[in-house]
Amino acid sequence: MNMTQPIIKVDSISKRFGGNQAVDHVSIDIKRGSILGLIGPNGSGKTTVLNMLSGELLPDEGKISLEDFDITGCSPSKLVQLGVTRMFQMTKVFVRLSAIDNLLIAGQALGLRKEECLERAAMLIKELTLENVQYLDAAQLSGGQKKLLEFGMCFMVPPKVALLDEPFAAVHPVMRQTMSQFIKDRHQKGQTFLLVSHDMPIIKELCEESVCMNAGKIIAQGKTKDVLDKAEVIEAYLGGDHE
Amino acid sequence: MIGKRNLWSNKLTLDLKFFLVLCCLIALVPLFDLTPYTLGILVISFYFALIAMGWNLLAGFTGQFSMAPAAFAMIGGYTAALLNHHLGLSLWVGMPCSVLVSALLGFLVGSTVLGLKGPYLSLTTLAFAEVARVVISNSHDFTRGDQGLNVPTLMQSRLGYYYLFLALLVLIALLIYALMRSRFGGFLLAIRDDAHGAQSRGIPIVKFKLIAFILSSAISGFAGCMYGTFTELVSPEMGLIQQAGIIISMVVIGGMGSLSGPLLGALIVYLGSEWLRSVGNIQMIVFALTVIIFARFFRTGLWGLFLKFYFSMLTDKNR
Numbered sequence: 191m192n193m194t195q196p197i198i199k200v201d202s203i204s205k206r207f208g209g210n211q212a213v214d215h216v217s218i219d220i221k222r223g224s225i226l227g228l229i230g231p232n233g234s235g236k237t238t239v240l241n242m243l244s245g246e247l248l249p250d251e252g253k254i255s256l257e258d259f260d261i262t263g264c265s266p267s268k269l270v271q272l273g274v275t276r277m278f279q280m281t282k283v284f285v286r287l288s289a290i291d292n293l294l295i296a297g298q299a300l301g302l303r304k305e306e307c308l309e310r311a312a313m314l315i316k317e318l319t320l321e322n323v324q325y326l327d328a329a330q331l332s333g334g335q336k337k338l339l340e341f342g343m344c345f346m347v348p349p350k351v352a353l354l355d356e357p358f359a360a361v362h363p364v365m366r367q368t369m370s371q372f373i374k375d376r377h378q379k380g381q382t383f384l385l386v387s388h389d390m391p392i393i394k395e396l397c398e399e400s401v402c403m404n405a406g407k408i409i410a411q412g413k414t415k416d417v418l419d420k421a422e423v424i425e426a427y428l429g430g431d432h433e
Numbered sequence: 434m435i436g437k438r439n440l441w442s443n444k445l446t447l448d449l450k451f452f453l454v455l456c457c458l459i460a461l462v463p464l465f466d467l468t469p470y471t472l473g474i475l476v477i478s479f480y481f482a483l484i485a486m487g488w489n490l491l492a493g494f495t496g497q498f499s500m501a502p503a504a505f506a507m508i509g510g511y512t513a514a515l516l517n518h519h520l521g522l523s524l525w526v527g528m529p530c531s532v533l534v535s536a537l538l539g540f541l542v543g544s545t546v547l548g549l550k551g552p553y554l555s556l557t558t559l560a561f562a563e564v565a566r567v568v569i570s571n572s573h574d575f576t577r578g579d580q581g582l583n584v585p586t587l588m589q590s591r592l593g594y595y596y597l598f599l600a601l602l603v604l605i606a607l608l609i610y611a612l613m614r615s616r617f618g619g620f621l622l623a624i625r626d627d628a629h630g631a632q633s634r635g636i637p638i639v640k641f642k643l644i645a646f647i648l649s650s651a652i653s654g655f656a657g658c659m660y661g662t663f664t665e666l667v668s669p670e671m672g673l674i675q676q677a678g679i680i681i682s683m684v685v686i687g688g689m690g691s692l693s694g695p696l697l698g699a700l701i702v703y704l705g706s707e708w709l710r711s712v713g714n715i716q717m718i719v720f721a722l723t724v725i726i727f728a729r730f731f732r733t734g735l736w737g738l739f740l741k742f743y744f745s746m747l748t749d750k751n752r
Contacts, residue, residue, distance in 0.1 A: 244633065265632070265637075266632045266633050267632050267633075267634075267635050267636055267637045267638070270633065270634060270635035271635050275633075276633055278630075278633070282627050282629065282630030282633060283626075283627070283630065284622065284623050284626035284627060284630065284631075285626050285627070286622070286625075286626050286690075287441055287622060287623075287626065288439050288440055288441065290440060291440060291441045291619070291622075294619065295616075295619040295620065295622070295623050295631075295634065295636075296634045296635075298616040298619055298620075299616075299620065299623075299631075299634045299635040299636045300634075300635050304616075325436045325437060325438075325439045325440065326439065327439065343634060
């Protein structure tokens with residue numbers, strides 16, 4: 191395995207919905223062990239790119255590779271088995287089951303034995319400070335706790351790449367801190383992330399490099415600071431008034 | 434504290450214990466010197482409980498709302514009857530064949546419909562159920578149409594059938610318990626709660642929905658075959674849409690997604706229906722209203738109410 195080559199290579203993918211060109215020949219390299227930020231105004235095509243990466247949508251054109259293996263058109267369940275996990279903007283947890291049961295299912299779906307799952311679930315519950323609600327049904331958790339739970343489900347088996355869609359949206363500052371610390375810790379251990387967020391301080395704090403999209407195209411990519419300072423980004427994304 | 438009691442495996446075990454206690458109580462009922470008619474009513478309510486348990490595996494545990502449970506029971510009954518009528522095969526061949534044929538048809542129908550969601554799945558299974566019933570009803574030369582077909586009986590004793598059906602209920606409950614405690618059961622619950630979320634966790638949802646559909650069809654088919662041996666007759670009436678409605682109302686009233694719910698619901702609905710017969714032909718009105726009340730106010734059914742009461746008792750005790 192070549193450690194310098196990108197873990198995910200997105201090669202000129204496009205997606206059209208009727209008359210709307212949602213994504214137009216987008217190419218992104220996600221480096222192994224990096225946290226790449228994907229930013230852009232609403233409707234810029236970020237989530238469509240994420241949907242194609244996680245197998246929810248099939249690109250009209252282009253190719254997506256995971257470690258040289260063509261994953262274009264793979265189903266979401268197949269991609270999770272291959273190591274591409276995703277956290278959704280609208281939380282997806284199993285509401286009529288307890289938090290522990292949610293983690294257990296996520297682990298078992300990836301082939302872990304029950305005892306192994308319980309062990310890992312206990313660690314994640316502690317790390318994500320969900321001890322007080324671990325036996326409650328997911329329906330009874332707050333929005334932020336549900337996000338933390340889904341976050342934990344993504345890491346029952348450490349993935350090759352974690353795709354995070356707005357993980358910090360509508361989350362209490364204390365829980366944000368827990369989540370961002372979790373990302374930093376995992377990043378130090380070599381975990382790769384693609385982080386979609388509108389939260390610029392978090393993007394600056396976590397992502398060394400970022401990609402900015404507007405109207406389905408990439409308008410800037412490189413070091414996060416440089417991207418955020420570009421005039422096109424300020425105009426498209428920050429309304430021309432960026433400090 | 435409710436704590437670990439709220440874990441799925443613990444709730445399911447509590448459910449099984451309740452189910453077994455209920456079955457023990459039911460086993461004592463014949464000590465009260467029941468008439469053959471009353472015994473017959475109870476056996477038929479057990480038949481409905483068996484189909485309700487099969488349907489509950491699909492709808493209550495997996496979230497797939499099929500409208501064909503009664504049709505699969507009819508198909509199971511007819512399989513044994515046709516094998517006996519045309520080929521002279523005994524019930525010992527007919528019974529496993531009724532399970533296999535129902536499972537095979539479940540596979541074919543499931544493969545077609547399980548890509549569909551919500552009302553489309555229900556409508557397609559409803560259409561299948563009606564087509565199956567009309568084909569059987571109109572194939573006079575092969576099935577004797579509305580006259581029905583005779584089925585050999587396993588025994589003449591109604592009491593024997595009473596305990597046979599009760600044993601089958603326990604057997605199916607244990608089978609479902611084992612399935613639902615395994616990783617397979619966890620995947621079904623995940624699909625029920627959020628199919629999209631389950632897929633994004635790596636669960637191949639169509640495969641597991643299909644297995645649940647096949648198992649549910651096989652249980653219904655077996656129940657239909659056993660019903661045929663008890664009444665010594667199968668007819669297209671077994672597959673009427675009203676029968677599916679009764680089965681669904683049993684599960685909704687008893688509690689979807691539980692082991693005890695279908696049995697509780699079957700006993701209440703079928704015995705209640707017999708009792709209401711003396712009052713006048715108002716059974717369907719009463720049950721329709723009961724289903725509306727449960728669907729609106731008590732979605733978890735009687736089993737859910739029991740659990741709520743049990744957990745609140747535990748909380749009070751620990752205060």
